[in-house]
Amino acid sequence: MHVLVLGSGVVGVTTAYYLARSGHQVTVLDRQPAAGMETSFANAGQVSPGYSAPWAAPGIPIKAMKWLLMRHRPLVLLPQFEPRFYGWLAHMLANCTHEAYRRNKGRMVRLAEYSRDVLGALRAETGIAYDHREKGTLQLFRTRKQLDQVGTDTAILDAYGVAYAVLDPAGCIAAEPALARVRDRIAGGLRLPGDETGDAHMFTQSLAGLCEGLGVTFRYGVSVASLRHEHGRVAGVVTEGGEVVGADAYVAALGSYTPALLRPLGLRLPVYPVKGYSLTLPIDDPEAAPVSTVMDETFKVGITRLGDRIRAGGTAELAGFSQVLRGPRRAALERSVGDLFPGGGDLRKARFWTGLRPMTPDGTPIVGATPYPNLYTNTGHGTLGWTMACGSGRMLADLISGHPPAIAPADFAMARYA
Incomplete structure (x- = not known):
């Protein structure tokens, strides 16, 4: 299926990589000119x-x-x-x-x-x-x-x-x-x-290059304005330029900006x-x-x-x-x-x-399904985005692909805040 990943930080790019590895067509949108330019740019460097x-x-x-x-x-x-x-x-x-x-x-x-x-x-x-x-x-x-x-x-x-x-x-x-x-x-x-230890920015940019080799499309300089929804499903992403970008499934990986995007859909993420x-x-x-x-x-x-x-x-x-x-x-x-x-x-x-x-208030990221069946989140990692990025991306790619993840995923989804 075609999956649209919103955000090209270390969490978004690892998600895109494992989705592409699972055979999906993947497009990544980000407002920055390249991958890993915000919170992933100069973090403490620990995988701890x-x-x-x-x-x-x-x-x-x-x-x-x-x-x-x-x-x-x-x-x-x-x-x-x-x-x-x-x-x-x-x-x-x-x-x-x-x-x-x-x-x-x-x-x-x-x-x-x-x-x-x-x-x-x-x-x-x-x-x-x-x-x-x-x-x-x-x-x-x-x-x-x-x-x-x-x-x-x-x-x-x-x-x-x-x-x-x-x-x-x-x-x-x-x-x-x-x-x-x-x-x-x-x-x-x-x-x-x-x-x-390792440089998260260097990793994210290198992995984005590997993603492109797997067919992932990165669209930089594109700001996401809102999500369009119809009949209980997400129907497209509306950009600041007014373009509507559609896909079969959507992953919100915009870090601290994720709650504002999802709030109009009635979803309250405590991030x-x-x-x-x-x-x-x-x-x-x-x-x-x-x-x-x-x-x-x-x-x-x-x-x-x-x-x-x-x-x-x-x-x-x-x-x-x-x-x-x-x-x-x-x-x-x-x-x-x-x-x-x-x-x-x-x-x-x-x-x-x-x-x-x-x-998040409990320190655990919010990774997994939402009440909208084709919308997923991968956010809320706090200071541990670099530490948890590959595991979160792999776990979510498995969930979207219908494969059982290697670790139990239920207590990471937003349903725990219901």
Whole structure:
């Protein structure tokens, strides 16, 4: 059948790839001039199944209040005048229970682990290159209290068979030798050896090229205005230019912009943009740079080696759809990477970027069918779009093709919010 994919970020392009692999005719529409130009452009670079966890967790409301008072705070809340935001926030707070956290983290890890395996198979089949490394993630704790609270996460990792190691400072330095220079800042860490790193933008553009080789048509510079529907089905996509583009099935993969597109159809997706920032700086001294990814738990900043660059990504800024680059957020990223890896990269040459991460209240993406039988969603991945993209795309392609997915798909669909 002919499937129209809306959005050419890493989620949209992986969906298009697996649909084409399944034999479908695929067209991708995107307002940008090329693939991967928005949220996928300069994210933190982590493929981190072991670090997959919802932001809604026990104790988060109290932690959030403390974060808001920090100078280099990982959470920023700007005045909002949008009722939808407060409904999303209330729903998120309702998920800050032990039971909800176990359920949400469990299914996130399930999808993320599957996605990592699918990505590995894709890499083996195609030889796609994107500055990837398979050297794990180190979640770094600066305080003993952070280290003592790691048991909740490791219990879930045990349940899903995810490999990990709780490390003392010497173990952290063995995993990331450059940390020997700042040993006094380390209380311990949680190492996740199955995690990977890579440049999501490079991957997305390379995969788009592979898609074209499979016959996928990319139409760039085309903005989607609305969906036309008749008799309970989607009948076409109306572009800003007034063109109606038809297909047999439709996939909404527009990240934070997906809810606005579906709302006129009576579909309410609880996805809200959480603004993130990154710095990309050239490596000055390879021996002083990270080997893979270090997650600075105190400042919630991921510091990743991507080829000859260091990428530092973090901050959760709730500011609607604003994409203003704010100086204090840059200072927070500089504080983290400069403190843990002094001399590793040249901060004076760093490229500062921001993007909107589509977040659900429970942290789990919304992937699957909708009440319209030929309309599907693949959105709401939050900070884990790169981590979950291949698994989400493969799972959705299987659903559309009528094949049983390799993992249970039911609890990822929007029906869970009914």
